[in-house]
Amino acid sequence: MDTAVLIQSGLTAPILVPLIGALLAFVIRRWASPIGLLSVAALLGAVILQVPELIADGPQRLAVGGWGAPLGVDLYADGLSIAMLLMTAVVGLGISLYAAACFRGTPARGQAFWPLWLLLLTALNALFLSADIFNLYVTLEILGLSAVALTAIVGGADALVGAMRYLLVSLLGSLAYLLGVALLYHAYGTVDIALLAERIDAEPAAWAAMGLMSAGLMLKTALFPLHFWLPPAHASAAAPVSAALSALVVKGSFYLLVRFWVELFGEIAGGVATLLGLLGAAAILWGSIQALVQTRLKLLIAYSTVAQIGYLFLAFPLAVGSGIMAWSGVLYLALSHALAKAAMFLVAGNLLRFGGHDRIADLDRVVQRLPLSMAAFALAGVSIMGLPPSGGFVGKWLLLESALTQGRWGWAIVIILGGVLAATYVFKVVGYAFTQSENPHQAQPVPATMEWVAFALAVAAVLMGLIVSQPLALFEIGNPFRIRTELAAP
Amino acid sequence: MTLNAWVPLLVLCSSLVPGLLIFGLDESRVRLRTRLNLAGALTKLALVGVMLWGVAHGHTYEIRITFLPGLDLALRAGPLALLFLVLSSLLWLVTTIYAIGYLEGSPHRSRFFGFFSLCVTATVGVAMAADMLTFLLFYEMLTLATYPLVVHRGTEVARRAGQVYLAYTIGGGALMLLGIVWLYTLTGTLEFTPRGFVSELDSSHHPALILIFVFLITGLGVKAALIPLHAWLPMAMVAPAPVSALLHAVAVVKAGAFGIVRVVYEVFGVEFSALLGVMLPLAILAAATIIYGSLRAIFQDDLKRRLAFSTVSQVSYIVLGVAIASPIATVGGLVHLVHQGLMKITLFFCAGNLAETLGIHKVSEMNGVGRRMPWTMAAFTVAAFGMIGAPPVAGFITKWYLGLGALDAGQHWVLVVLAASSLLNAAYFLPILHAAWFREPPATWPEERDFGRRETARALLWPPLITALAAVLAGLFAAMPFSPLEWARFIAEQEFRRP
Numbered sequence: 001m002d003t004a005v006l007i008q009s010g011l012t013a014p015i016l017v018p019l020i021g022a023l024l025a026f027v028i029r030r031w032a033s034p035i036g037l038l039s040v041a042a043l044l045g046a047v048i049l050q051v052p053e054l055i056a057d058g059p060q061r062l063a064v065g066g067w068g069a070p071l072g073v074d075l076y077a078d079g080l081s082i083a084m085l086l087m088t089a090v091v092g093l094g095i096s097l098y099a100a101a102c103f104r105g106t107p108a109r110g111q112a113f114w115p116l117w118l119l120l121l122t123a124l125n126a127l128f129l130s131a132d133i134f135n136l137y138v139t140l141e142i143l144g145l146s147a148v149a150l151t152a153i154v155g156g157a158d159a160l161v162g163a164m165r166y167l168l169v170s171l172l173g174s175l176a177y178l179l180g181v182a183l184l185y186h187a188y189g190t191v192d193i194a195l196l197a198e199r200i201d202a203e204p205a206a207w208a209a210m211g212l213m214s215a216g217l218m219l220k221t222a223l224f225p226l227h228f229w230l231p232p233a234h235a236s237a238a239a240p241v242s243a244a245l246s247a248l249v250v251k252g253s254f255y256l257l258v259r260f261w262v263e264l265f266g267e268i269a270g271g272v273a274t275l276l277g278l279l280g281a282a283a284i285l286w287g288s289i290q291a292l293v294q295t296r297l298k299l300l301i302a303y304s305t306v307a308q309i310g311y312l313f314l315a316f317p318l319a320v321g322s323g324i325m326a327w328s329g330v331l332y333l334a335l336s337h338a339l340a341k342a343a344m345f346l347v348a349g350n351l352l353r354f355g356g357h358d359r360i361a362d363l364d365r366v367v368q369r370l371p372l373s374m375a376a377f378a379l380a381g382v383s384i385m386g387l388p389p390s391g392g393f394v395g396k397w398l399l400l401e402s403a404l405t406q407g408r409w410g411w412a413i414v415i416i417l418g419g420v421l422a423a424t425y426v427f428k429v430v431g432y433a434f435t436q437s438e439n440p441h442q443a444q445p446v447p448a449t450m451e452w453v454a455f456a457l458a459v460a461a462v463l464m465g466l467i468v469s470q471p472l473a474l475f476e477i478g479n480p481f482r483i484r485t486e487l488a489a490p
Numbered sequence: 491m492t493l494n495a496w497v498p499l500l501v502l503c504s505s506l507v508p509g510l511l512i513f514g515l516d517e518s519r520v521r522l523r524t525r526l527n528l529a530g531a532l533t534k535l536a537l538v539g540v541m542l543w544g545v546a547h548g549h550t551y552e553i554r555i556t557f558l559p560g561l562d563l564a565l566r567a568g569p570l571a572l573l574f575l576v577l578s579s580l581l582w583l584v585t586t587i588y589a590i591g592y593l594e595g596s597p598h599r600s601r602f603f604g605f606f607s608l609c610v611t612a613t614v615g616v617a618m619a620a621d622m623l624t625f626l627l628f629y630e631m632l633t634l635a636t637y638p639l640v641v642h643r644g645t646e647v648a649r650r651a652g653q654v655y656l657a658y659t660i661g662g663g664a665l666m667l668l669g670i671v672w673l674y675t676l677t678g679t680l681e682f683t684p685r686g687f688v689s690e691l692d693s694s695h696h697p698a699l700i701l702i703f704v705f706l707i708t709g710l711g712v713k714a715a716l717i718p719l720h721a722w723l724p725m726a727m728v729a730p731a732p733v734s735a736l737l738h739a740v741a742v743v744k745a746g747a748f749g750i751v752r753v754v755y756e757v758f759g760v761e762f763s764a765l766l767g768v769m770l771p772l773a774i775l776a777a778a779t780i781i782y783g784s785l786r787a788i789f790q791d792d793l794k795r796r797l798a799f800s801t802v803s804q805v806s807y808i809v810l811g812v813a814i815a816s817p818i819a820t821v822g823g824l825v826h827l828v829h830q831g832l833m834k835i836t837l838f839f840c841a842g843n844l845a846e847t848l849g850i851h852k853v854s855e856m857n858g859v860g861r862r863m864p865w866t867m868a869a870f871t872v873a874a875f876g877m878i879g880a881p882p883v884a885g886f887i888t889k890w891y892l893g894l895g896a897l898d899a900g901q902h903w904v905l906v907v908l909a910a911s912s913l914l915n916a917a918y919f920l921p922i923l924h925a926a927w928f929r930e931p932p933a934t935w936p937e938e939r940d941f942g943r944r945e946t947a948r949a950l951l952w953p954p955l956i957t958a959l960a961a962v963l964a965g966l967f968a969a970m971p972f973s974p975l976e977w978a979r980f981i982a983e984q985e986f987r988r989p
Contacts, residue, residue, distance in 0.1 A: 365644060367601075367638075368597075368598060368601070371513075371601070378634075382634065385660075387630045387634065387663070388623075388626060388627040388630055388631075389627055394558070397558070397671065398558075400667070400668070400671040401671050401674065401675060404671055404672050404675045405675045412668065412671075416664045416665075416667065416668050417664075419664055419667075420660055420661060420664045423656065423660040424656075424657075424660075427637070427652075427653065427656050428653075430637075431641060431649045431652055431653055432649070434638075434641045434642075434644045434648070434649060434652075435644050435645070435646060435648075435649050436644060466555075468556075468557055468558055469556055469558070469559065472558070472559075
């Protein structure tokens with residue numbers, strides 16, 4: 001492979017930077033933490049540098065090694081990929097800063113964490129940039145394995161059971177996906193998405209591939225009723241890992257579902273859009289109700305993720321009639337959820353360290369004792385329940401507008417109901433943060449970094465509700481959702 | 491952007507910035523916190539004064555940023571906004587002084603005053619919102635900012651009250667959001683316009699508009715405590731007295747009532763609302779709330795709960811004035827926004843004084859309290875007579891205009907409601923006054939604190955005296971320029987087409 005070409009294009013940086021970081025952190029264990037922080041900061045810089053280029057020149061395609069499709073490995077970036085890369089880098093930096101403070105007392109865990117975490121970022125970024133479905137399989141597999149390993153680093157029975165279940169699910173999902181890839185390759189002789197988009201037809205092979213790939217990805221995204229593995233895995237991991245899993249990892253497989261839907265399957269899917277929407281609606285209601293009855297904070301937050309993932313799937317039926325509005329809304333929800341949910345899990349980590357437990361009823365006046373963390377939780381909650389001003393509100397507004405413009409009341413009511421339920425479970429936690437517990441406990445100090453990072457992420461989720469037009473414009477670069485208008489034709 | 495555009499933003503910041511700074515202050519920095527609070531309140535009052543003068547002379551104060559393509563967030567200070575702004579910035583100053591005295595020595599004051607300032611920020615945002623979306627933004631912010639105040643004491647009872655408060659307000663807010671998005675998909679704009687912006691729609695949309703009206707009024711009715719959405723208000727009485735004062739007179743309840751005024755006048759328009767046939771049901775609902783609130787108030791022994799039910803009843807005068815749909819009744823409804831605020835805040839201050847000084851929480855403990863605390867009870871008496879509607883206190887002006895308006899609109903049944911309500915108000919206030927002034931005081935009070943020669947702390951005594959005086963002045967000088975009544979007339983002239 002010609003390394004000169006690789007280095008020249010900024011497009012490869014989001015993959016190479018964390019990859020090199022992962023290798024270095026693995027080799028030089030004593031310096032794992034600074035290496036990790038440095039790589040993630042460099043990653044954020046590299047992604048931000050891409051934005052003006054993308055705005056000026058439109059979507060970019062890079063044939064790695066100069067081979068080009070259908071033989072070689074192609075990278076492709078448009079507004080959608082950049083938005084996801086930005087989300088990953090920003091949230092990733094927050095999680096890294098947090099992890100550096102969090103693992104200071106337990107260097108062994110930190111040394112296990114950094115290489116895996118950087119590898120996870122590598123896989124995620126490669127996933128957002130790959131343009132062929134086999135490459136995507138590879139990224140999915142690395143993503144899944146590094147995520148499973150990260151879940152297990154805290155040790156203990158809970159974490160191991162959760163990680164084991166996660167591993168099986170992840171492998172099963174990848175396997176289903178790989179079968180779909182094989183079918184498509186057999187039928188159309190290519191794995192490049194753009195070429196497949198030209199060749200694909202409504203026929204049994206395509207349908208079967210769609211079913212297998214979608215099912216595999218839905219399992220990895222934890223769409224109801226395939227969500228069963230998520231709460232134990234997300235709730236038992238260490239706080240920075242939980243944050244990464246809920247905020248970023250599930251978005252990876254969701255991103256692929258959207259891409260494939262827009263490029264390949266949307267035209268041939270028939271009623272599947274409605275089915276996906278219905279599962280999403282069920283996820284919103286079921287996840288929220290489950291979150292409401294939890295007595296442990298981390299489980300509550302994990303079920304909230306199940307519910308919020310449900311929102312993302314409402315785009316499939318709604319986009320049929322309103323296109324960009326529904327997609328933008330969902331993308332906005334995905335991004336603000338990443339910020340808010342990461343903040344929430346980090347706060348849960350703070351509370352866990354502070355009180356040694358995460359029983360909601362025994363939070364014991366944390367609002368006074370850890371005010372910054374509780375402020376972060378509440379602000380993140382504002383975005384999760386979709387109250388203005390917050391990124392969550394913008395997303396829900398767009399979804400609601402798209403539902404009501406089409407007169408589709410069922411979806412609108414689910415969107416509203418999910419918000420009300422979210423408010424109920426968020427304020428269940430906030431309410432107990434004010435009261436005194438009957439089981440007082442010894443409090444441990446929480447490093448200031450851990451509090452401030454959570455707070456900053458939560459504030460970012462709220463600010464997304466005030467700075468709206470720039471992200472929306474970014475999403476549309478390269479017309480990732482294939483909206484047909486005279487202007488947008490490629 | 492002209493200088494004028496920044497004034498609304500400065501008004502917001504004059505409480506937002508001190509609020510955020512106070513969050514960061516250590517508990518012990520009492521003096522700095524007090525200074526920040528008072529500086530913010532005085533700055534806001536001065537800025538509002540400037541805008542009041544400007545608006546009366548035809549200036550406009552508006553600032554906007556783009557939210558979504560074609561949809562702005564905007565603040566604008568028009569005449570209606572100023573009515574509410576003047577009220578809230580005046581009463582904020584008084585309540586801040588009172589709260590500083592009331593909470594002296596109690597824990598978590600930085601948190602309290604931080605959220606207190608956020609609350610007022612949200613309230614002035616509600617007042618100045620130039621469209622439904624901005625209104626919703628500040629309306630929800632108000633919900634969130636008051637929650638920590640309601641659960642401030644951190645007891646299990648407070649937590650429960652907080653949950654109930656949220657269940658109502660979040661539910662109402664959700665309905666409002668639905669209504670607002672629906673409205674937007676029909677009209678493509680949410681900008682408040684005198685006489686409304688929906689009347690141009692095709693008549694096939696009228697059923698949808700009626701439903702939207704119901705959604706919006708339900709969402710607003712929660713905060714305005716219209717029956718059957720009022721149950722949270724008496725429960726929220728567990729909060730400290732300055733919070734109750736704030737909830738009842740300045741912020742939450744008023745934001746609901748003010749929202750109803752906005753929706754009826756500047757979204758739908760009075761004439762168009764009447765055409766849709768939604769005004770009579772709204773008037774009946776308001777009338778029912780007036781009577782029901784008063785009836786429930788009679789049977790409350792807890793003083794703050796009695797006052798809470800009185801609020802339920804009194805706020806609906808505003809809604810009633812709006813729903814009668816005559817220019818004169820509108821004046822009555824709008825002016826009551828101010829009058830009720832002045833009178834009710836006085837009553838809550840006095841109730842707080844009784845509780846803080848003597849440990850009195852119940853009406854049955856108030857025998858002879860007039861002799862022990864004459865000034866407090868004098869203020870209480872003035873406000874109570876105002877509520878009943880006795881001249882020259884401000885409440886009389888309200889009832890006079892509501893009655894005239896009802897006659898003007900040919901809705902004679904309203905007079906019966908007004909008369910009945912006055913009787914009921916007398917039935918729950920006069921026994922208190924009688925007991926306080928004419929019964930023998932008990933040998934010992936439940937929990938007396940000694941303030942030397944004064945009846946209570948100075949910071950607790952002055953605020954109710956000031957607001958009671960203001961309530962009398964608003965009634966006596968109702969015909970002067972810049973009186974609440976004259977300003978309400980100024981607004982009403984804009985909201986009704988001249989025949």
